[in-house]
Amino acid sequence: MGMRKNGAPTVVNQEDFPMAAFPPIGHAAITVTDLDRSTPWYATLFGSEPVLDEDETTGGYHHTVFALPSGQLFGLHTHPGAAGGDYDERHTGLDHIAFTCANRAELQTWADRLDELSIRHGGIVDAHYGSGVSFRDPDGIALEFFAPPSA
Numbered sequence: 001m002g003m004r005k006n007g008a009p010t011v012v013n014q015e016d017f018p019m020a021a022f023p024p025i026g027h028a029a030i031t032v033t034d035l036d037r038s039t040p041w042y043a044t045l046f047g048s049e050p051v052l053d054e055d056e057t058t059g060g061y062h063h064t065v066f067a068l069p070s071g072q073l074f075g076l077h078t079h080p081g082a083a084g085g086d087y088d089e090r091h092t093g094l095d096h097i098a099f100t101c102a103n104r105a106e107l108q109t110w111a112d113r114l115d116e117l118s119i120r121h122g123g124i125v126d127a128h129y130g131s132g133v134s135f136r137d138p139d140g141i142a143l144e145f146f147a148p149p150s151a
Helices: 035-046 104-116
Strands: 027-031 052-056 061-067 073-078 097-100 121-127 130-136 142-147
Touching: 035 061, 035 073, 104 121, 104 130, 104 142
Parallel strands: 027 073, 097 142
Antiparallel strands: 052 061, 061 073, 121 130, 130 142
């Protein structure tokens, strides 16, 4: 696959280069400032304990990993000598991570769960492309529960 002058990939005819369907996201990993604060917060949100909590030997960082019921993994990383600073989705990099709900009723259940956990959120926001509930982790990283539009 080539690149256009503007950096966008050129379009490839799938018939010339057959491929399998694009794979789903297997895991997400975020960098946090304090594992002692973030690990219990995420354990409470996910309703489970980490399946892995160790120093990574080849990358020089620590990772704590949760196995989500949907099959994905969600990791918390800390790096020695990390730059620190506050998270800001307006900077290049991660904007937010969204967890998919089957429908708006399930989304409401998660909004209620956030209330039970005293996690501040923006309430359910409906749009033509779906509905979401936005909230933030202890480092201010933007998270969302999202449901596609109702049929």
